[in-house]
Amino acid sequence: MQSLEIDESLEKAAKLTDINAVVTVNERAEAEANAVARRGLTPIPIVIKDIIYTKGLRTTMGSRVFRDYVPREDAAVVARLRRAGFVIIGKSNTHEFASGATTTSSVFGPTRNPLDKDRIAGGSSGGSAAAVAAGIVEVAIGTDTAGSVRIPASLCGVFGFRPTSGSTPKAGVFPLAPTFDEVGVIASNLDVLRRALQAIMVRRRKARPIRGQPRLAVPRGLLVADRDVSRAFWDLAARLNAAEVDLPIARARGRESFTVIRLSEASSVHLPFRDRWQEYFPDVRRLLERGLEFKATDYATALEVMRRVKDEFTSVMRKFDAMILPSTAIPAPRIDEVLGKEDGPVRDLLTGNSWLAPLVGAPAISVPMFKVNGLPVGLQLIGRPGEDLELLELAERILSL
Numbered sequence: 001m002q003s004l005e006i007d008e009s010l011e012k013a014a015k016l017t018d019i020n021a022v023v024t025v026n027e028r029a030e031a032e033a034n035a036v037a038r039r040g041l042t043p044i045p046i047v048i049k050d051i052i053y054t055k056g057l058r059t060t061m062g063s064r065v066f067r068d069y070v071p072r073e074d075a076a077v078v079a080r081l082r083r084a085g086f087v088i089i090g091k092s093n094t095h096e097f098a099s100g101a102t103t104t105s106s107v108f109g110p111t112r113n114p115l116d117k118d119r120i121a122g123g124s125s126g127g128s129a130a131a132v133a134a135g136i137v138e139v140a141i142g143t144d145t146a147g148s149v150r151i152p153a154s155l156c157g158v159f160g161f162r163p164t165s166g167s168t169p170k171a172g173v174f175p176l177a178p179t180f181d182e183v184g185v186i187a188s189n190l191d192v193l194r195r196a197l198q199a200i201m202v203r204r205r206k207a208r209p210i211r212g213q214p215r216l217a218v219p220r221g222l223l224v225a226d227r228d229v230s231r232a233f234w235d236l237a238a239r240l241n242a243a244e245v246d247l248p249i250a251r252a253r254g255r256e257s258f259t260v261i262r263l264s265e266a267s268s269v270h271l272p273f274r275d276r277w278q279e280y281f282p283d284v285r286r287l288l289e290r291g292l293e294f295k296a297t298d299y300a301t302a303l304e305v306m307r308r309v310k311d312e313f314t315s316v317m318r319k320f321d322a323m324i325l326p327s328t329a330i331p332a333p334r335i336d337e338v339l340g341k342e343d344g345p346v347r348d349l350l351t352g353n354s355w356l357a358p359l360v361g362a363p364a365i366s367v368p369m370f371k372v373n374g375l376p377v378g379l380q381l382i383g384r385p386g387e388d389l390e391l392l393e394l395a396e397r398i399l400s401l
Contacts, residue, residue, distance in 0.1 A: 006033040009045035009089045012136040019112040021121075021130035022047055024058045024091040033087045041085035046196070047131045047140045050091040051098050052183070053172035054078055057088065061174050062096040062106040062124075064279050075172025077141065077183050077200045084199035089137060093127030095342075096284045098143055098176045099266060100124050101151050101350040102338050105281035110335055113156055115375065119332040122152030122350065128186045129156040139187040139196050145176045146262055147327075147354025149184035150366040150380060154327035157368045157376030159193050161185045161392070164385045165361035168200050177265035180258075180358040190399075194392055207389035210321055214397055216242040216381075217320040221251040224329040224352025228372045233326045236370060236379065240398065242324055245316050250309045250356060257302035257309070258355040264299045267291030283342035306359055313360040317384050321394055325353040327366035327378030353380060363388040367395050 006029055013022040026032070033043035048054055051061045053071035055078075060066045074082070082088075093111045095103045103126025104110040111126040113119040114134035121130040125142025129152030132140050142149040144162040153160025161184050168183040175181055183200055187193035218237055225233060247254070267288050270277070277285050317323070329349040338346055357364035362385050366378035381398070383391035 006030060006043055006045050006087055006089070009137050012134070013090055016134050016136060019114050019117060019130050019134055020093055020109055021111055021127045021134060022090040022136060023050060023093045023108045023127065026057055026088045026090050029087055029089055036085050036087055043087045044085055044139070044192070044195070045089045045137045046081065046086045047089050047092045047128060047137050048078060049125050049128050049140070049142045050094045051143060051174040052078060052141060054088060054091065057091060059091065060107055062094040062108070064107050065273065065276050067107055071172070073172065076169035078172065081141070081196065081199050086196065086199065092125070092131050092140055095124035095126065096281045097174065097270070098124040098145065098148055099284045099287055100342050101147065101347050102342050103127060103152070104335060104338055105283055105342055112335070113332050115157060116332065118334050120155065120335055120338055122155035122328070122332065124148040125184070125186060126152045129153050129158055129160065132156070132158045132186050132188050138189065139185065139192045141196070141200070142184050142186055143173060143176070144182050144184040145180045145358065146258070147351050149186055150327050150354055150364060150378065151350050153186050153366040154378030155332040155376065159187050159190060159368065160366040160378070161193055161197060162357060162364045163197065163201060163388050164363045165358065167203050167388065169202055175269050177262040179261055179265060182358070190392060190396055197388065201388070207393055208387065210390060210394055210397065213241065214322070214394055215320045216240050217245040217316065217323045218242050218325070219250065219323055219356070220244045220246045222247065222356065223325055224349065225326050226330050226349070229326050229329055229331070229377055232370045232372050232377065237324060240324070240401065245320070247309070247312050247316060249305065249312050250359070253305045254309050254359055255355050257305035258359045260294050260298050260302035261306065263287060263291035264294045286343055310360045313362070322381040322383050322391065325380045325382070327353065327380040329353060331372050331375035331377055357382045361385050363391045365391055365395050367399065
């Protein structure tokens with residue numbers, strides 16, 4: 001009854017320790033696979049980001065503070081995945097408290113990109129993306145607040161999906177910034193991505209068919225990309241007949257407002273642990289200290305800007321199926337270029353195109369569409385809120401063009 005796939009995933013996880021993707025192995029995986037088979041389901045191996053609680057399986061948040069923490073209950077998304085036949089192979093490495101775009105600040109050390117082990121895998125769901133890119137599993141669960149699913153998917157050359165805000169349960173997921181936190185899926189193909197997504201979403205409906213040529217837009221003035229990524233992106237945008245559109249409020253104030261909300265809320269989440277902040281990684285601690293600098297009026301103003309950007313986005317998207325941007329402004333940098341500077345310029349480049357989707361609450365997917373200097377960079381599609389399955393269909397359509 002035991003699934004061959006489960007055996008293979010466990011074997012690969014044990015062998016591929018040098019990329020530091022799976023940091024805790026589930027010793028009960030084979031028995032759990034047998035139980036799934038007895039229910040008449042085919043067990044599907046999966047890894048779970050190490051900030052999502054798993055009953056009886058160590059969950060560290062990538063932090064020294066929680067190095068030995070073992071939850072007593074599964075997170076709601078984990079329970080849903082188990083019911084759907086997914087079997088947890090282990091926990092995947094994360095940037096400490098999901099507060100970073102590189103997965104280099106972790107109690108387990110940096111996760112390495114399977115495509116080039118001298119480079120980062122991205123973050124904060126870097127372990128999940130690396131596990132998929134290395135073939136340990138076909139699908140993994142991450143979280144996405146400011147791009148933490150889409151960024152590593154882009155750098156590792158796999159698919160990364162952030163659902164519509166509020167569409168997945170957050171119980172048992174250690175928060176970063178609750179307004180923007182979302183559980184997401186990283187996968188090697190869209191079929192298994194869809195299956196995992198449907199398992200974790202609490203609000204699902206039949207997809208609206210997309211007829212004719214996909215209508216795609218590029219938000220003017222919001223694109224962040226280095227010269228090589230920009231050239232590759234605009235070549236692709238031209239082939240897809242994408243039109244430029246303007247989001248003046250988002251362009252003028254969107255990213256700043258996103259930053260105020262994200263850092264303020266993260267600081268609030270971690271205030272109960274402030275007497276242990278000296279144990280946090282320096283880059284994570286610096287971001288929390290920045291969040292304490294904002295006033296209540298700054299936060300309230302940022303929330304109002306967010307509301308206006310949502311209205312602006314909704315108005316523009318009446319004419320389009322999706323907006324497109326590079327998922328990341330650069331391919332994966334070398335680990336030695338990042339260490340000690342995780343909250344510096346590289347972070348701004350990696351997150352430069354990922355804040356819009358969470359700010360407007362929209363689903364977004366990173367699709368492995370092109371390479372720059374031999375390294376992958378994803379094409380990001382941002383859809384209409386609530387139209388997650390339509391966005392998956394659109395990604396399939398674009399891949400076939």
